[in-house]
Amino acid sequence: METEFLDWLRGRLGQHRRLPLGINDDAALLELRSTGTAPPGCVMTVDLLTEGVDFRLAETTPELIGRKALAVSLSDLAAMAARPSAALVAAALPRADALNLAKRLYDGLLPLAERYDVAIAGGDTNTWDGPLVISVTAVAEVGSRGPLRRDGARPSDAILVTGAFGGSILGKHFDFEPRIEEALLLHERYRVHAGMDVSDGLSLDLSRLCAVSGCGAVLDLEAVPIADAARQLAAERADGATPLDHALTDGEDFELLLAAPPEEARRLVAEQPLSVPVTLIGEFIAQPGLWRRESGQLAPLAARGYLH
Amino acid sequence: METEFLDWLRGRLGQHRRLPLGINDDAALLELRSTGTAPPGCVMTVDLLTEGVDFRLAETTPELIGRKALAVSLSDLAAMAARPSAALVAAALPRADALNLAKRLYDGLLPLAERYDVAIAGGDTNTWDGPLVISVTAVAEVGSRGPLRRDGARPSDAILVTGAFGGSILGKHFDFEPRIEEALLLHERYRVHAGMDVSDGLSLDLSRLCAVSGCGAVLDLEAVPIADAARQLAAERADGATPLDHALTDGEDFELLLAAPPEEARRLVAEQPLSVPVTLIGEFIAQPGLWRRESGQLAPLAARGYLH
Numbered sequence: 001m002e003t004e005f006l007d008w009l010r011g012r013l014g015q016h017r018r019l020p021l022g023i024n025d026d027a028a029l030l031e032l033r034s035t036g037t038a039p040p041g042c043v044m045t046v047d048l049l050t051e052g053v054d055f056r057l058a059e060t061t062p063e064l065i066g067r068k069a070l071a072v073s074l075s076d077l078a079a080m081a082a083r084p085s086a087a088l089v090a091a092a093l094p095r096a097d098a099l100n101l102a103k104r105l106y107d108g109l110l111p112l113a114e115r116y117d118v119a120i121a122g123g124d125t126n127t128w129d130g131p132l133v134i135s136v137t138a139v140a141e142v143g144s145r146g147p148l149r150r151d152g153a154r155p156s157d158a159i160l161v162t163g164a165f166g167g168s169i170l171g172k173h174f175d176f177e178p179r180i181e182e183a184l185l186l187h188e189r190y191r192v193h194a195g196m197d198v199s200d201g202l203s204l205d206l207s208r209l210c211a212v213s214g215c216g217a218v219l220d221l222e223a224v225p226i227a228d229a230a231r232q233l234a235a236e237r238a239d240g241a242t243p244l245d246h247a248l249t250d251g252e253d254f255e256l257l258l259a260a261p262p263e264e265a266r267r268l269v270a271e272q273p274l275s276v277p278v279t280l281i282g283e284f285i286a287q288p289g290l291w292r293r294e295s296g297q298l299a300p301l302a303a304r305g306y307l308h
Numbered sequence: 309m310e311t312e313f314l315d316w317l318r319g320r321l322g323q324h325r326r327l328p329l330g331i332n333d334d335a336a337l338l339e340l341r342s343t344g345t346a347p348p349g350c351v352m353t354v355d356l357l358t359e360g361v362d363f364r365l366a367e368t369t370p371e372l373i374g375r376k377a378l379a380v381s382l383s384d385l386a387a388m389a390a391r392p393s394a395a396l397v398a399a400a401l402p403r404a405d406a407l408n409l410a411k412r413l414y415d416g417l418l419p420l421a422e423r424y425d426v427a428i429a430g431g432d433t434n435t436w437d438g439p440l441v442i443s444v445t446a447v448a449e450v451g452s453r454g455p456l457r458r459d460g461a462r463p464s465d466a467i468l469v470t471g472a473f474g475g476s477i478l479g480k481h482f483d484f485e486p487r488i489e490e491a492l493l494l495h496e497r498y499r500v501h502a503g504m505d506v507s508d509g510l511s512l513d514l515s516r517l518c519a520v521s522g523c524g525a526v527l528d529l530e531a532v533p534i535a536d537a538a539r540q541l542a543a544e545r546a547d548g549a550t551p552l553d554h555a556l557t558d559g560e561d562f563e564l565l566l567a568a569p570p571e572e573a574r575r576l577v578a579e580q581p582l583s584v585p586v587t588l589i590g591e592f593i594a595q596p597g598l599w600r601r602e603s604g605q606l607a608p609l610a611a612r613g614y615l616h
Contacts, residue, residue: 088336121352
């Protein structure tokens with residue numbers, strides 16, 4: 001639904017002069033009037049989490065839900081290599097026990113806010129007869145290099161990722177670390193052409209980055225870093241999906257997906273400047289679409305993932 | 309619930325250096341790092357509307373709900389006398405007919421966004437099994453006079469309001485005009501000490517403005533401008549509540565409540581510089597609390613309104 005809706009909305013909105021990136025990236029770049037024509041400006045994003053889709057209150061804790069609500073927005077800001085400034089929290093709370101629930105949601109998100117120096121600028125806390133909904137808007141400031149955009153990948157760029165993929169549902173989707181510091185460091189010290197966070201599945205999000213960059217990608221499937229949780233999930237479910245299938249399609253990994261010139265990518269991989277591994281998993285090519293190499297030939301690879 | 313929760317949250321949050329007003333006003337003033345120590349900075353607010361509390365989908369149109377979702381946030385920005393820049397829209401849509409519903413919500417809010425040159429910076433559109441929830445975050449820029457704050461009313465200041473009050477449930481709570489242009493004009497051309505928008509009831513919101521300003525207020529009940537809708541509602545309901553009762557307590561008027569020095573207030577009322585009337589309805593006093601004058605004596609006046 002969201003993809004179709006966003007296509008409609010882009011047509012309906014047109015291009016606003018204060019939104020140089022439109023609504024095509026992980027967060028919106030907003031040029032404020034008072035900063036004049038000069039960047040940097042700020043980036044903004046909102047994510048809304050609902051009972052039954054993003055969490056089940058009966059199966060987890062309000063603290064983890066609150067943490068996740070902020071973390072997904074911070075991950076969007078990391079995707080732009082922007083430094084978070086502030087967040088606003090809006091919630092619709094089931095009437096029974098609303099006050100306790102509100103406190104516990106904040107008890108979960110506040111330590112994360114403190115860790116990244118995010119000022120909680122208030123919000124809107126409501127009670128109602130429906131299930132829990134929580135939405136976090138986060139604002140960040142862009143450094144002198146501007147935001148890290150999705151649409152900058154070029155043919156021959158290497159495909160890089162942080163961390164490992166798959167099986168996030170076993171726990172990581174709640175306790176992941178938004179790659180804020182990693183993105184800031186990479187964007188400052190290396191020539192990175194494009195980036196996004198992987199929220200809906202590695203193959204699906206890679207295909208999106210390709211689409212806005214106007215190129216395609218060949219994945220080296222043997223190089224894709226597979227999370228232990230992906231192996232565990234494949235073993236538990238035993239439904240024919242391999243650990244690699246989980247790594248390519250599960251979603252909610254909240255790792256960074258990057259495009260960098262090949263020599264820069266090799267330097268980055270050799271230096272391993274982050275506390276998480278950076279892995280080279282393929283190459284962007286001129287031919288649109290998602291591909292894998294098989295016996296020296298390109299074979300199509302399905303772009304699959306989790307559509308909210 | 310929200311009042312108690314906000315008290316808890318204020319204690320939990322402390323004071324963040326980038327939030328000079330804390331979370332005590334209609335919107336949060338955020339000082340961005342890149343603008344250095346100098347104001348103006350920007351203000352941000354979020355409002356979340358839910359089925360059964362803020363609207364009933366069966367009794368209205370999605371277009372009016374979408375319009376209201378943006379308008380309430382714009383009203384918060386008007387309360388700070390800040391010029392809106394951008395908005396983010398997050399929604400949880402009932403699965404059946406979600407795409408059509410999403411489009412109609414936007415069809416309602418986009419004309420209002422265009423009218424006030426608000427860039428729609430995207431958002432998050434989700435489907436779920438619950439009822440409709442829509443949340444709008446809005447950002448504005450503060451002019452050289454800084455934001456219009458809630459906490460600046462002083463004893464002997466006049467109490468001023470725009471428009472008329474009460475009976476908003478008969479229609480105005482959907483189609484009200486956020487007082488953006490009015491607030492900007494008043495803040496620029498007149499010496500206004502404090503301001504807020506009346507969302508929860510004139511008497512309740514006045515008592516809140518008094519509380520943060522550290523003063524009290526005497527209302528001249530005969531001067532309170534009563535909306536036609538308040539008279540109509542009193543007549544229809546015939547439950548003993550007078551039109552004045554409705555004007556003092558109904559909420560969702562989204563008019564401006566202001567404090568100005570008495571001579572400035574008299575000039576403002578004489579000049580009537582707005583397209584809506586500005587009315588002087590009383591006086592701020594040193595003694596805390598809300599009062600009315602009765603046979604030359606002060607008598608307590610209940611601060612009542614609509615608590616979401």
